[in-house]
Amino acid sequence: MRKITAGLFISIDGVVEDPQDWHFPYFNEEMGEAVDAQLGSADTLLLGRKTYDSFAGAWPDREKAGAEDADFAKKLGDARKIVVSNQDLDFTWRNSEQLKGDLIEAVTALKNEPSTSSIGMSGSISVVRPLLAAGLLDELHLMVHPIAVRKGTRLFEDADTPLPLKLISSKxxxxxxxxxxxxxxxxxxAGDYETAKTDLPQSTD
Structure with a gap:
């Protein structure tokens, strides 16, 4: 079964909206390598329409320009790009197509494709949330920036039940x-205060 990984730039207060307004001062070679390992190594990209439009409006021109990021731009261009949208879309960026049918059913079929390469996601909060809730997202890569943006859409919406996550790695x-x-x-x-208090420091008096 194919693995799906999602990468997100996120502020310390949970904001994921408009990272271009606060993210770039923190971008360095370490982050570039992490992004390339998560997104650049995937042969298939699963993107929401807004994220796709942003990528399609920038990366083809960067590939043509042949600057420092041209190799990464070519990786994105060569990858199969599947766009999630309720609107009918026309594509000019190569290897682009629209996801057909129910999101969960279609992504489940993608995961079952005979391929050893991962499916990469970037941004696309409207897609990440339901896939995470459905248990279809294998890895959630959060680049937590040391800045409180204090406005904008946050990754997790209010809900009646919590969503437990398990930490795989940190750097x-x-x-x-x-x-x-x-x-x-x-x-x-699981547990409550009665079980937790056993780990509190005990008085020696």
Whole structure:
């Protein structure tokens, strides 16, 4: 079964909206390598329409320009790009297509394709949320930036039940950004104060 990984730039207060307004001062070689490992290594990209439009409006021109990021731009261009949208779309970026049918059913079929390469996601909150809730997202890569944006859409919406996650790995960059990789935790720890207080420091008096 194919693995789906999603990468997100996120502020310390949980904001994921408009990262171009606050993210770039923290971008360095360490983050570039992490993004390339998560997104650039995938042969298939699964994107929401807004994220796709942003990518399609920038990366083809960067590939043509042949600058420092041209190799990464070519990887994105060569990848199969599947766009999730309720609107009929026309594509000019090569290897682009629209997801057909129900999101969960279609993504389940993608995961079952005979391929060893992962499916990469970037941004696309409207797609990440339902896939995470359905247990179809294998890795959630959060680049936590040391800034409180204090406005904008946050990754997790209000809900009646919590969503437990399990930490797979963590790495701190020299910029203060922390790269956290999670997966959904289907067997979260349980307990209450009565069980927790046994781990409090005990008085020796």
């Amino acid at each position: 701190t960059f020299t910029t203060g950004v922390v790269h956290l990789v999670y997966r959904r935790d289907d067997n979260p720890p």
